[in-house]
Amino acid sequence: MEYCFKKRGIDMGILVDAQSICKDYGNFALKDISFKIESGNITGFLGRNGAGKTTTIKSLLNLITIDKGTIKLFSESASIDFSKIGVVFEECNYFNNFTVKEIEIMQKKICKNWDQNLFAEMTTQFNLERNLQASKLSQGMKKLLCLSVVMSSKPSLLILDELSSGLDPNMRVETLxxxxxxxxxxxHAILFSTHIMEDVVKIADQIIIVKNGSIVLDESKEQLLLREAKNEHINEIEKLEKIFFQYTDSSYKR
Incomplete structure (x- = not known):
């Protein structure tokens, strides 16, 4: 099924512009995180556990106060309309007390851009029963429910934290x-963090790799795969895995 996501009358080139973001927790710090995401772009945000991916995402969403740097979303640094942003975090437990039907009723009341038809299509495709309470769903199915909600809210920017982990192969293919x-x-644009290299190879246009709170690589996927390991007879997923280890594991021999 191909979904038609309608424009919201927004004319923009750069949806995310993060410059020199710093956040010091004492035992961990984001250090001069800078990157941009252009409209029409899918950016894979990679790094080992604890590298700073989720902290960076929370910075973009103003869920934590940064120590230094600037963040512009949709060319705005203040009074951002967060209805333009759809977010799915790795833990999707915030609808646990509601059924799918109750979530639909609630979102219809509070979301000015709510697309009831799209929500019905997506929840049907994902086999989400309308009278089933979200707490009864597996973690993977909770993510699909959250994705259905945010998509139906008609955002321009999607920020997805480990969306495809926990999904079975068929659901991963449909979600991608x-x-x-x-x-x-x-x-429209997407920033998604993942550990699944196959997903990055399949849909990412840009790849950002974070290590110890710093960006160590920011490059187009096409250029990166051409530049690295170009003489080796390995597939693109294996190439990307090798590149990931080169940039994130100090003990890895290039």
């Missing part, structure tokens, strides 16, 4: 296709 459809509209 939905993300491809989403960025067919130029004014």
């Amino acid at each position: 296709q939905i993300l491809r459809d989403f960025v067919k509209i130029p004014e």
Whole structure:
């Protein structure tokens, strides 16, 4: 199924512009995190556990106060309309006390851009029963429920933290296709963190790798795969895994 995500009348080139973000927790710090995400772009945000991916995402969403740096979303640094942003975190437990039907009723009341038809289509595709309470779902199915909610809210920017972990192969394929459809509209973009290299190879345009709170690589996937390991007879997933280890594991021999 191909989903049609309608424009919201937003004309933009750079959806995310993060410059020199710093946040010091004492035992861990983000150090001069800088990157941009252009409209029509899917950016894979990679790093080992504890590298700073989730902290960076929380910084973008103003869930933590940064010590230094600037963040502009949709070319705005203040009074950001967060209805333009759809977020799915790795832990999706915030709808646990509601059924799918109750979530639909609630979102219809509070979300000005709510697309009831899209929500019905996505929850049907994901086999989410309307009278089933979200707490009864597996963690993977909770993520699909959250994705259905945020997509139906008609955002322009999706920020996804480990969305595909916990999904079975069929659901992963269907979910990746939905993300491809989403960025067919130029004014849309996606930032997604993952440990699944196959997903990055399949849908990412740009790859950012974070290590110990710093960005160690920011490059287009196409250029990166051409530049690295170009003489080796390995597939693209294996190439990307090798590149990931080169940039994140100090003991790895290039």
